[in-house]
Amino acid sequence: MPYPFILNRLLATTLLFLPAIAPADELAGLVAAGEGLYNRHCSNCHAMSLRGSPHGSALVGPVFIDKWGQAKPGQLLAYTRQNMPPGGTDVLRNNELASVVAYILATNRKATDTGLPLLDMDGLVAAADGSAPTGDDGGWI
Numbered sequence: 253m254p255y256p257f258i259l260n261r262l263l264a265t266t267l268l269f270l271p272a273i274a275p276a277d278e279l280a281g282l283v284a285a286g287e288g289l290y291n292r293h294c295s296n297c298h299a300m301s302l303r304g305s306p307h308g309s310a311l312v313g314p315v316f317i318d319k320w321g322q323a324k325p326g327q328l329l330a331y332t333r334q335n336m337p338p339g340g341t342d343v344l345r346n347n348e349l350a351s352v353v354a355y356i357l358a359t360n361r362k363a364t365d366t367g368l369p370l371l372d373m374d375g376l377v378a379a380a381d382g383s384a385p386t387g388d389d390g391g392w393i
Contacts, residue, residue, distance in 0.1 A: 278377045279354065286355030289348050293337060302359055311356045312363065321368040325376055329353050350380035 291300060297308030304310035320328055333349050334341060344352065354376045361371050 278381075279373060282351045282354040282376060282380055283358040285348075286351035286353070286358075289344065289352050290355050293343060294352060297337070302356065312359050317360065317364055317368065317370075320370050321364075323370050325353060325357060325370060325373055326379065328357075328370065329376070329379055347380045347382065350376050354380070 290298075290302075294308075294311075297305060298311050299305045299308070302310065302312040310316050329350060332353060333346065336349075337343055354373055357371055357373050357376075361373075364371070
């Protein structure tokens with residue numbers, strides 16, 4: 253009866269690799285949700301292509317990377333929470349902002365060096381699910 257042994261071994265191997273798979277799935281979900289939120293709330297100023305317009309700066313490409321590339325995702329998240337959209341910073345909840353930032357960073361990842369600190373998006377999952385540390389005002393620290 254080698255079957256129980258094989259099944260136990262298979263289950264153990266699957267569970268060993270499951271934590272490495274789950275965050276990628278969560279991040280993909282964040283990016284997908286962020287695209288819809290971006291299109292609804294941000295694209296009027298920053299354009300559907302994220303390339304900017306007279307009303308909002310580019311969120312993809314060299315100018316964006318020059319400004320934000322050495323920052324951490326949490327810094328962009330905090331800036332976005334405090335400043336976007338202009339005149340209505342309470343439009344999106346923290347988890348929605350994390351999704352939008354994940355979408356912006358994923359779009360930049362496709363076109364640039366992924367070794368930049370800004371493009372290390374692992375912490376965005378924690379920001380979206382509420383497990384990231386926040387300051388007294390509910391913003392990220």
